[in-house]
Amino acid sequence: MLERDFFQGPACQVAPLLIGKKLVRSYNGQRLAGIITETEAYQGTEDQACHARVGKTKRNQVMFGEAGHAYVYFTYGMHWMLNIVTDKVDTPAAVLIRAIFPIEGLEAMSQNRPTSAFTKSWLNGPAKLTQALRLDGTINGYDLCSTEKELYLEDGVEVPAQALRLSPRIGLGSTPEPWLSKLWRWELDWNIASTIINQKTGF
DNA sequence: CGGCCGATTATCT
């Protein structure tokens, strides 16, 4: 299980380190898990794409708190997004988990999210994985380093830095420069992920 | 695979 120290740096430093880690969810006594394959960093009140740009609000207050907690918010009238808080207390920062490669509890996850189950496009989106893992507002603020282990991270597979693709964050609408173009999105190609995970786990 | 479009409502101004 990953400890608090892992999460304490700036979001743009922690985000690439999260690629290859295993996200584990305990739900109804079942273990649901996947390898993280895509992340985005949101860092500080100056980042005009970050929810914290307007200061602390009821919604974003978790981002101002201790690293290693879940920041889960609702958007577009229907979707939940999972972020992991990073950096120091009072320095708002978080990493959005955008995609996972499913490896445990596939049957249960396919019940939670029947749409395109077992295909490449099953869990390749931030709102898709929260459906499969049954994450919503009730877990906002949850400590991923706590002993309850409802949601936490484990070491997964080793990912060579050169396998990561960097690009601008997406879905930012009218966010001004330079924030719009910052390369704060990290992605592991599905085929490379498959190969690496296959070698490592025989999956 | 890429682009456009409508859905649907909590949150913030």
Place this chain on the structure above:
DNA sequence: GATAATCGGCCGG
């Protein structure tokens, strides 16, 4: 009252 860290369906290549 406007906006949104998205998704799925439908289109064209």
